Amino acid sequence: MWREYSSGYIRNNRSSGITVIAAAFLSALLLSLLCGVFYNLWKYEVERIEREEGSWQSRITGEFDPEEIRAVQSFAGVTKVEVREEESGETVLDLYFQNMSQVLEDTPKAARLAGASKEDVTYHHALLSMYLVRDPEDPAPRLVFPFFMLVTLLASVSLIVIIHNAFAVSMNDRVYQLGILSSVGATPGQIRACLMQEAAVLCTLPVLAGNLLGIAGSAGVMEITNVIARDIPGRQPAAFGYHPLVFAVTVLVSAVTIWISAWIPARKLSRMTPMEALKHTGEVQLKRRKNSRILAAVFGMEGELAGNALKAQRRSLRTASLSLILSLLAFTLMQCFFTLSAISTRETYFEKYQDAWDIMVSVKDTKVERIEEAEEIRSLPGVENAVVYQKVTAKTLVAEEELSADMEANGGFSNAPREQAIQTEEGWLVHAPLVIMDDNSFLAYCEQIGVTPGLDGAVVRNQISDVTDPDFRHARSLPYLKEENSERTVKNPEEEGESAQIPVLAYTEEVPVLREEYGTEDPYELVYFLPASLWTVVREQVGVNGEDSIIRILAKEPVTREALNGIESDITQLLGEKYTIESENRIQEKETNDREIQGMMLILGGFCVLLALIGISSVFSNTLGYVRQRRREFARYLSVGMTPAGLRKMFCIEALVIAGRPVLITLPVSALIVWYMLRMSYMEAGIFFDEAPVLPVAVFMLAILGAVAFAYYLGWRRVRKIDLAEALRDDTMF
Secondary structure, X not given: OHHHHHHHHHHHOHHHHHHHHHHHHHHHHHHHHHHHHHHHHHHHHHHHHHHHHOOOOEEEEEOOOHHHHHHHHOOOOEEEEEEEEOOOOOEEEEEEEOOHHHHHHHHHHHHHHOOOOHHHEEEOHHHHHOOOOOOOOOOOOOOHHHHHHHHHHHHHHHHHHHHHHHXXXXXXXXXXXXXXXXXXXXXXXXXXXXXXXXXHHHHHHHHHHHHHHHHHHHHHHHHHHHHHOOOOOOOOOOOOOOOHHHHHHHHHHHHHHHHHHHHXXXXXXXXXOHHHHHHOOOOOOOOXXXXXXXXXXXXXXXXXXXXXXXXXXXXXXXXXXXXXXXXHHHHHHHHHHHHHHHHHHHHHHHHHHOOOOOEEEEEOOOOHHHOOOHHHHHOOOOEEEEEEEEEEOOEEEEOHHHEOHHHHHOOOOOOOOOOOEEEOOOOEEEEXXXXXXXXXXXXXXXXXXXXXXXXXXXXXXOOEEOOOOOOOOOOOEEOOEOOOOOEEEEEOOOOOOOEEEEEXXXXXXXXXXXXXXXXXXXXXXXXXXXXXXXXXXXXXXXXXXXXXXXXXXXXXXXXXXXXXXXXXXXXXXXXXXXXXXXXXXXXXXXXXHHHHHHHHHHHHHHHHHHHHHHHHHHHHHHHHHHHHHOHHHHHHHHHOOOOHHHHHHHHHHHHHHHHHHHHHHHHHHHHHHHHHHHHHHOOOHHHHHHOOOHHHHHHHHHHHHHHHHHHHHHHHHHHOOOOHHHHHOOHHHO
16 A cells, blocks of 8 residues: 555656655765765875885884894784895885784884884885874875865765755655544554655665766766876876775665665654644744844845745755855865965976076986086087086085084074984084086086186085075075185095095085075085086095986077977987986976876866755755745745745845855955965965966856856746645645
């Protein structure tokens, strides 16, 4: 009997069924799409980390005998140990665990078996963070993955509420009917079973179809991502993957959501007494009526009525409001963040170094003095200038009496952390990067700074940033040393006691035209510029680290992409057979950076659009679903003299409030966050506002407004068809 009753109700109330089917299908589609995209982003990032950094989970470095290595290999939970020998003679044990959540707890225990200390242990933080294993000592924030998870969770909850609202609206229409059934003997259990079987019939196929279409949609998103990022050098295309567990989770979540969404109103209806059900009019009403002063003052009587209607629907509209606010806030902040990032990158990298390089060629495992083709490179067509150089790490001693007066007044080394400056009996031991240039380039550099050219000494960068001033964008520089010593000691950073005395040709603040940063990570470093001839003399005492050489090339004007590609091709022909080289050019680097930003904006923008769609879907579901319940309200307004134009105005006000509330909340919050970002980046507000993303944010706002207005337009079309006498008829009399 109940099966016939349910099938008859579904057949005779198609509009109500369509609302539930559409909500279930759309929610399953968006949930499947969201989970599929999230899984593939996670999968691609894990594969990238493993490809670039290795798949090891923790690492122990030291000197171990075979028994200690076997002890680590037999440690409970360790599935594999890879043993590698470093050039320094140390042994590296790469550990893989069966349960990744135990890595931070078990690795120190395994290290003790090998006689290693806590300082000898290294964790693969980037990989572990992708499995939500977080080391408190990891300095990097690594917030992208948790942010994506939070967005996915919020979206999933919003989708659940959409389905719940659809069922609540559908079942609320049947209170009177179910009251009649209850009065003639239907038990609460029978009523619940009837409503639950209707939910199963209506939602099974839409949920399966939505999940399958969501899988196809996530595959399409990954393909679009590959197309956008296809020209990024070194990027591996993302291979679409879909784990069966993801499908099982999305279907299970959808099924449980539908069951809960149907069970809650079904339980509520089944517990109503027959008298309560027969008195129910289905009309949405306020428990406590409050005046909407602002809307009444701006829009008059229609504003007051619209405000009361919105308050009555407050709970059902909560999901729509939250989704629209989050989507607009996330989209606005994303646009502002990437605009700020693009300005900062342009100022601190592309514009700062646009006259310093056009092409950079890295020559692998080759010392600078062994590259004999420097003059041939300079004579290539289109080449204005070329410098061959090599970077080597070293350390140098700085005595207290050598510090300049400005440096002493600024605190000297009192603010320096131990890893940047170590106090010894002879003075302070600081990092001393060595930049070894080919002889001709070094001689040209000497002429550039007004020093008598020579190959028997070095030039010292005598400059340090004011470490007490956090404004890195407008850093104030100070003289480092007094420029008195004509000879300086450079030490091997690895071997104690090995050092070399290097003559100093000059102290200067002017550096060679290279694409290099000095003093950004370590403000106390003292940089030396050496000719290759001098380096061959002191190499053995200072060390042999830094085997790769770099060729910096400036092209003749006009600098175009085609010209730089031609120079790169000539260099490949000249050096490719003899050396292993990698090259990049400035224009291609800029285009790659722009594409990467566009790709990130596309992915994050997609999440924002999904959130907006969830909110808009909730608005459509609520607006179209509650029109039927509000028919008595609308008819009553018409019966006391309100015109259809007034009713239309009331609808417009409701749509304006729903779409305008996210704007009113987002703008001040976004302004506060952008102000904080500008303050942290020390960027002038005028520079940001000249390029502020006003247009895309305005388009997003208008899209939300248009979608909400369209939902209310469809509701208005249904309201116009209300029969006044039919709507005002008191159903409780029959």
